[in-house]
Amino acid sequence: EAQVTQNPRYLITVTGKKLTVTCSQNMNHEYMSWYRQDPGLGLRQIYYSMNVEVTDKGDVPEGYKVSRKEKRNFPLILESPSPNQTSLYFCASRVGPYYSPLHFGNGTRLTVT
Amino acid sequence: AQKVTQAQTEISVVEKEDVTLDCVYETRDTTYYLFWYKQPPSGELVFLIRRNSFDEQNEISGRYSWNFQKSTSSFNFTITASQVVDSAVYFCALAGGATNKLIFGTGTLLAVQP
Numbered sequence: 001e002a003q004v005t006q007n008p009r010y011l012i013t014v015t016g017k018k019l020t021v022t023c024s025q026n027m028n029h030e031y032m033s034w035y036r037q038d039p040g041l042g043l044r045q046i047y048y049s050m051n052v053e054v055t056d057k058g059d060v061p062e063g064y065k066v067s068r069k070e071k072r073n074f075p076l077i078l079e080s081p082s083p084n085q086t087s088l089y090f091c092a093s094r095v096g097p098y099y100s101p102l103h104f105g106n107g108t109r110l111t112v113t
Numbered sequence: 114a115q116k117v118t119q120a121q122t123e124i125s126v127v128e129k130e131d132v133t134l135d136c137v138y139e140t141r142d143t144t145y146y147l148f149w150y151k152q153p154p155s156g157e158l159v160f161l162i163r164r165n166s167f168d169e170q171n172e173i174s175g176r177y178s179w180n181f182q183k184s185t186s187s188f189n190f191t192i193t194a195s196q197v198v199d200s201a202v203y204f205c206a207l208a209g210g211a212t213n214k215l216i217f218g219t220g221t222l223l224a225v226q227p
Contacts, residue, residue: 101160
């Protein structure tokens, strides 16, 4: 089944404790992206990757890192999480052109206390 | 700058009512694409439809229909004879050629009461 898989689904952590949210897609998509969803703000792009070893900042990259060493994986790293990073995170991928629909993972709800 | 506005934060209707979700967009691109996504209470994001800026034909899919009007920069979504299963947050989004991201509106929460 074609899908984008994120783990974990739920995560509660404390300020400053490094964490990684994994994202993997099995559709051979070149483009992958991370979004965060907050009430009243919709979804905002954090980082995106056009292909392996090619990443770039989105609208809200501060406090996040990403890497794209393999085509299928695009982990999101929070090296020192803070409470304002409490949010619902989505990984997404698409087949190529900017007008292709995004395929989303099921989301990761992160709480930082 | 690109922007998507969904002015309706929440809408509540009774089952079988028709409901229209509004979406207004801003872009300087001449070629762009508009999308609607559905987020049911389970949380996943489900793609519903994509339209390009050169195709202003209305689209109908079962109880769903979409009205794209470039003159008013709007891409509205109508659900006919709403059902409880339509309860969800609906997002309108815009993709233009100049950026590599999908720009989302803030979403409209639709609650369909039995």
